[in-house]
Amino acid sequence: MAWRSNSTSTRWWYQGTKATDADIGICDPGVGEWGPMTLVDALFGAFALPFMARALIVMLVLAVVAGVVGVLVNLRGLEFISDGLTHAVFPGLAIGLAVGGTAGLVPGAAVAALAAAVVLTWLDRAGITSDAAIAIVLTAMFSVGVIVVSRGDEYASELEALLFGRVLTIPPESVVPLILVCLVAVVAVVVTMKQQLLRAFDRSGSRAVGDSALVLDLVLNAAVALVVVAAASTVGTLLVLALLIVPGAVARLMTERLWWLFPAAAGFAALMAWLGLALGFAGSVAGGVDLPAGSTIVAAFVAGYGIVLLGRWIADRRLATKAGVPQPAGTAAR
C-alpha cells in the first residue's frame, strides 16, 4: 500500500493494498502491513516520502520567517495587524480560487493584502484605535470569504484548504517561489533590524534618531504581507497566523536576551512543525485517526506554547520562593 496526499484535500490518503518501493521509500517496514509504526518511522522515515519532505522544507523555511518576522511582530505588538492581514487575505484567496482556480490564489491574496494594508495603515494613522471597529471590518472580510467559498461544490474541503492550507499537496514548482518571497521579507526586516528594534523599544527615540516611522512601518507591514500572501495559498491563513505569532510569544517566555529571541522562535517553530507533521502522519497512517496536517501543526504550536508557559510559570515560582519574595509570573526574576 502507499500513502499519498489527496490532491484536493489536506487529508492523508490511504490507498491500495500493495505498496511499491518507490511509493514507500525507506519507510518500508518490511512487513505486509505497517503494523504499529515505530517512533523513528514517524519522526524520520515519513519524511522520505516526497510530499512529506516538501511539507517539511516549506515549514522549515517558514520557521526561519517566524524567527525573524514573527519576533518583530511580537516586539512591535503587531499581532492584531497580522491577524487583520490574514483575515483580509482569506476572501482574496476565496475569490481568486473562484475566478481562476488554484492559479488565482496568489493574485487574489496579493490584491486583498494590498487593500488590507492600506486600510489598516489608514485606520492606524487616523487614530482609530477602537478594537471593535477593526474587529467588525475583519469579521466582515472573513464572512465574505466564507460566502464565496460556500458557493462552490466542495464547501467543507475548500474551506479547510483555505484555512489550513494544502501542506501535503504543495506543488513542487511552488516551493522555490515561496522560498524566494520569504527570503525577500526576511532580508527586508534584517536590513532594518536595529532601527525596527529601536522603534519597538522607544518610539520617540527612534524618530529623534531621524528614522522615518512610515518607512519602518511600511517595511515591516510589507514583510508580513509578503509572508502571508506567499504562505497562505500553500499552508493556509490560520497556519500563517500561528507561525507569525506563536513562536514570537514563546521566545518571549523563554528568554529575556534580545538576540536569543530569534533562534529561540525559529527553533521552536521548526521543532513544532516537524513534530506536528510527524504526529499527523502517525495518527493518520498507523493510528487510524484522520488528522489534517495543517491543523495538527497549529495544535502542536499551541501545545508547545502551553508547555513553555507552564515551564515559565514554574521557573518563576521557584525563583520567587528562593528569593523569599512572591513575584507575579512573567515579571523578571533576578
Next chain:
Amino acid sequence: MALTPSPVLRLIGAAFTHPGGSGVTGLDLTVEAGTALALIGPNGAGKSTLLRGVLGLVPLTAGTMELGSVEVRGADGASGPPVPKHTRNGMIGFLPQSSELDPDFPISLEQVVMQGRYRRLGLLRWPGRADRVAVRRALETVGLTSLAKRRFGELSGGQRQRGLLARALAGEPRLLLLDEPFNGLDQTNRDALVDTLRALKLQGVAVVVSTHDLELAKEVCDLVALVNGTQLAFGPVDEVLTLGNVQECFDGVEVELDEHTLVVPGHEGH
C-alpha cells in the same frame, strides 16, 4: 577655559506647535558650548515641547532655529512634523523621561546604550569597534559598567535614567537635551547625575535641561529660561530666578527657592 563661545543652539522668535494646536511660543535664547540652560516652568508649560521641537519631533511654526551651522526656518501654519534632517549629523543627544519606556522589553543596558550610536551609523551599517568603545566609555561616565549586561527593565529608576544618559552620551553629542532627568531620583543618583552634567560641560557639551527643581537649576546651570506657554524670561541664573519672575511663571504653585518653600500668591489669593 580655552573654548571660544560658539552658539550650539539659538532660537530667534521661535514657536513649536503640535499638530493639535498646543505648543510654546516667543522663544529667544542662545546656548553656547560648555554651558547649561535650565528650562523652568510648571507642568504643561511646554518644556518638553521645546526639547522635542529642537529634536525635530514637533514642527517649528515660527521664527528661526540654529543648530551649530544648520539653520531651520519655521513655516507659518506648517502642518505635520518636518523631517528631522538636522538631527542626523549626530550632534544632539536626548534623554527622554524613562517612564515612557516599556520595562518588559527584552533588551540589555548595553544594547540600550548602543542605540545612541544609531544616528551615526545610519540605516545600513552595524555597530563596529569604535561604537563598542563609545558605549563602554559612556557606561563608565555614568558609573554603570558593572550592570552592562543587565536587562534594562530590571534596573532601578535612577539607574535607568543614568543608562539613558549614557545612551545620549554614546552618540558623543555637542548638544544634550534632558527632559525632567531628576524626577524620582534618590540622592545618590541625583548627585551622580549632577556630577556627570558638570563633567560634560567641562568637555564643551552644551546642555539644555527641563526641570521644575529650582535648586538643581542653580547647582548645574548657567542660564535659565522661564517658560509657561511662552518664554517669560531668559538670562543668567541669578538675574532670572528672582521671586517676581518665578511668581509670574508658577502662578499659584508651591516652589522651593533658596531653601524656602514659597506658596506663590495666586494660590492664597483665591
